[in-house]
Amino acid sequence: MIIDEYYNGDPEEAIRLGTSKLVGAYGFCIMFEDIPETIYAIRSGSPLVAAHTEKGSIIASDMVALVSHAKHYFVLKENHIAKITKDEILVKNEYGDIYGPTIHHISWDVGAAKKGGYDYFMMKEIHEQPDALKNTITPRIANGLPDFSTDHVSDDIFMGINRIVITACGTAMHAGLIGKNMIERLARIPVTVDIASEFRYQNPIIDEKTLLITISQSGETADTLAALKLGKAKGAKTLSVVNVKGSSIARESDYVLYTHAGPEIAVASTKAYSVQLAVMYLIAFRLAYVTKNISDREAKSYMSELVNICDTVEEVLSFDAQVENIAKRLTKADDIFFIGRGLDYALSCEGSLKLKEISYIHSEAYAAGELKHGTISLITDNVPVIALATQPDVYAKVISNVQEVRSRGAKVILITDANASVDASLCDHQIVLPETSALFTPFISVVVLQYLAYYVSVEKGLNVDQPRNLAKSVTVE
Ligand code: M6R
Secondary structure, eight states, rough: HHHHHHHHSSHHHHHHHHHHHHOOOOOEEEEOOTTTOOEEEEEEEEOEEEEETTEEEEESSSSGGGGGTEEEEEOOOOOOOOOOOOOOOEEEEETTOOOOOOOOEEOOGGGGGOTTTTTTHHHHHHHHHHHHHHHHHHHGETTTTTGGGGGHHHHHHHOOOOOOEEEOOOHHHHHHHHHHHHHHEEEEEEEEEEHHHHTSSSSOOOOEEEEEEEEEESSHHHHHHHHHHHHTTTEEEEEEEESTTOOOOOHHSEEEEEOOOOOOOOSSSSSHHHHHHHHHHHHHHHHHHHHTSSOOHHHHHHHHHHHHHHHHHHHGGGGGGHHHHHHHTTOOOSSEEEEETTTHHHHHHHHHHHHHHHOOOOOEEGGGGGGGGGGGGGTTTOEEEEEEEGGGGHHHHHEEEEHHHTTTOOOEEEEETTOOOOOOOGEEEEEEOOOOOOGHHHHHHHHHHHHHHHHHHHHHTTTSSSSTTTSOOOOOO
């Protein structure tokens, strides 16, 4: 409308004048009635990517949309105007000069953006986790040690820092919670994890001795991007863990560690989470190693466990039928609670988000020790509680929390590691994970939680890949 008001035969002038009156983020594709077969595009804050192919030109808000059609693309810069016809794309910068954008290669193959025989992308993406993990971990091993040389991230990034701040949204933030646990445990550096939409409005304590890590699958989440810009402005070193190459967060960061998950299409994030975990583990190992908190031998041993976990994840993929059977009993629940301690609490947050996102069942995650400070009053007859008890150091404590909820009528689904000896009367269903060292169980527990959410959603006849009210990339605040 506003562009129309300024239109006097010169489309670019109308777009410039019209958008100069706007506040906030936008990405527009504009057609003029008297200029047929031509699309003009401009953006501010929100992403726009474009590609020209033999068959014509394409513009989209997400690179994933281009994968099946193009091999190369570019990101339209903020306040540049693209004039798109079937024969060419012409870009002009804010001064009206012709601008040659940087062209990126699309390395994801076309099949990655198709369901490949699965009913839903989410199930396909759950199954892609072992390969995504291998692709993310393998290039970062040199002489058995964690190594970011191929990413051009030197150890300088860790020098002179006295704290790490991780900021992200949703599932990516949950990967940050696990990252905090691993970094503090192994490298003994204080880490805080902040939800990006909170971080940016709380005048965070950040300076040049802070390493700010942002995590994002899309690399376009508006709040995470704003948090990153704020951290940079305050002098922090910035490192991002991103899946989409050339995305805004990747471009804004001093350093990038790409996750190699391939395109993630289902709104519910699965494989992107696993590879984010892998990168957070690699950061923890490298940092612990260069700060001499772990020895060469220990670093190598952790790396070998990280490599081996890919096969264990493959093993857990065969738990589908068992989890489906349990999920069928949960579809009528009004509320479902997840409890755990330490790494299992961080996992509970992710399991709960996944479930509520695609099943529309109300769910909360609680640190198991917090039950008696309020939550336990919500436990009544037949309320399902998913309890994660995979960590030996707090195992007995979680089991005691399980007894507390069970005695109040909860239906308990207990997820334990292979070594746990569980009294059968303690739970209604038990899922026993394959033998793994405790630090690495998040990679396999999460598969069970992803299956659980998936099967509850399928059983309820919902659209697993596109839950109501949600978008894959949240490019607005
Ligand atoms: O693209 P990002 O990783 O920045 O997205 C962050 C969240 O919007 C995202 O993880 C969201 O929580 C997922 N849909 C959860 O499955």
